[in-house]
Amino acid sequence: MRAPFDKYMRAFWTMLCGLALGFGVTAATVESGSGFGAFRVGPWTAWPRASGPEIDPYARAGLARRGEAPLGRDEGLVFVASADSAGAPLDGRCDYHVADPLPAARYWTLGLASPSGAPLANPAERLGYTSADIVRRDGGAFELVISRHARPGNWLSPGDANFFVLVLRLYETPLDTTARLDPARFLKIVKLGCE
Amino acid sequence: MKLVDRATGLLPWAMATLLIAGVVHIVSVLLMPLVAPRHAYARLVEAAKSDRPANAETARNGVMLFDPPAPGPQLLPFEDPAMAEGVCLFDLAKGPLRLRVDIDSGDYLGLSFHDPSGAIFHSITDRASNKGKIDIIVGDARQIEEMETSDSDETPPQETRLTAPSPLGFVLIRALAKRPSDYERARASVEAVSCEIEAEP
Numbered sequence: 001m002r003a004p005f006d007k008y009m010r011a012f013w014t015m016l017c018g019l020a021l022g023f024g025v026t027a028a029t030v031e032s033g034s035g036f037g038a039f040r041v042g043p044w045t046a047w048p049r050a051s052g053p054e055i056d057p058y059a060r061a062g063l064a065r066r067g068e069a070p071l072g073r074d075e076g077l078v079f080v081a082s083a084d085s086a087g088a089p090l091d092g093r094c095d096y097h098v099a100d101p102l103p104a105a106r107y108w109t110l111g112l113a114s115p116s117g118a119p120l121a122n123p124a125e126r127l128g129y130t131s132a133d134i135v136r137r138d139g140g141a142f143e144l145v146i147s148r149h150a151r152p153g154n155w156l157s158p159g160d161a162n163f164f165v166l167v168l169r170l171y172e173t174p175l176d177t178t179a180r181l182d183p184a185r186f187l188k189i190v191k192l193g194c195e
Numbered sequence: 196m197k198l199v200d201r202a203t204g205l206l207p208w209a210m211a212t213l214l215i216a217g218v219v220h221i222v223s224v225l226l227m228p229l230v231a232p233r234h235a236y237a238r239l240v241e242a243a244k245s246d247r248p249a250n251a252e253t254a255r256n257g258v259m260l261f262d263p264p265a266p267g268p269q270l271l272p273f274e275d276p277a278m279a280e281g282v283c284l285f286d287l288a289k290g291p292l293r294l295r296v297d298i299d300s301g302d303y304l305g306l307s308f309h310d311p312s313g314a315i316f317h318s319i320t321d322r323a324s325n326k327g328k329i330d331i332i333v334g335d336a337r338q339i340e341e342m343e344t345s346d347s348d349e350t351p352p353q354e355t356r357l358t359a360p361s362p363l364g365f366v367l368i369r370a371l372a373k374r375p376s377d378y379e380r381a382r383a384s385v386e387a388v389s390c391e392i393e394a395e396p
Contacts, residue, residue: 011211017212017216018212018219021215021219022216025216064235066273067237071307072317080273120266130374133373171303171320
């Protein structure tokens with residue numbers, strides 16, 4: 001009499017474990033990224049396939065979960081960096097130096113955001129720079145410092161946030177996202193030191 | 196020996212667990228855009244309702260302007276603080292959406308067409324305007340087909356026609372403020388966009 005009851009219990013546990021595992025994998029994949037087709041240059045990541053009609057189900061699920069409305073591919077391309085060029089996660093207690101070069105684009109903007117995508121309150125009272133209002137050296141190159149403490153020149157501050165991401169938006173860029181791009185030809189993020 | 200027996204006895208159950216997990220995973224990923232409670236469209240509808248409770252109809256069919264960017268969570272995450280933004284929500288059950296813009300400044304203006312999950316089905320910038328004008332009709336497959344059958348041969352249609360993948364959706368309008376002091380001007384170019392329900396032929 002015990003054997004059939006035992007089998008029902010096993011079937012029940014099987015279903016329960018299957019459900020938990022399935023939802024767990026969904027949660028992990030949806031939270032971790034925007035699907036397939038990531039375009040990586042050094043610490044920067046863009047998701048060109050999430051910005052057109054050929055979006056995959058994982059990217060679509062991720063967008064819906066985060067409530068995001070991405071840029072269209074014809075509008076531009078968004079790169080997010082959560083680590084410096086050496087691979088260490090960006091830390092609000094550290095200072096960083098960000099410098100040229102950048103791929104061609106009609107306009108670009110560079111700003112800091114929380115990992116969930118909200119602009120950060122900061123003493124610089126500046127949420128970001130655009131290609132038109134950043135201060136450049138002779139020849140057009142620029143450099144920018146990220147620090148909690150006031151700096152001369154182009155300065156962005158993460159404020160009190162310990163974790164932040166750098167968001168670079170290239171508007172109307174002819175950048176080819178099917179080819180690999182040399183990180184040396186993209187914005188570099190170099191850690192200067194920490195508190 | 197007993198251990199091997201036990202393992203082979205459990206193997207079918209483990210396989211069944213994995214199979215169920217796989218099915219649950221695939222189904223939940225595909226359903227996520229429909230059931231996610233805070234997707235972009237839901238956020239925008241909520242904002243439109245709380246913004247203009249007395250006049251919800253214009254908020255639904257005209258352009259709803261976003262608040263100026265400020266520190267802290269915004270209406271939509273990962274939006275560019277250098278952009279003045281607005282949105283047209285559409286419901287094609289009421290008729291096709293007609294969107295018109297006159298491009299007068301040389302600054303960036305981007306339009307992206309989204310389904311409720313936030314996925315994009317079309318995008319265009321001021322660079323792609325036709326003689327300084329952008330004129331777009333968004334309809335479902337039936338509405339677009341009716342327009343095409345009612346077209347006369349002499350006068351080709353002036354507007355771009357888009358077939359929306361779902362009856363609900365939104366058009367996000369972004370105008371670049373090159374400097375913080377340009378924000379009001381960028382906001383004015385978002386306001387200059389008109390979204391209205393087009394009468395069906």
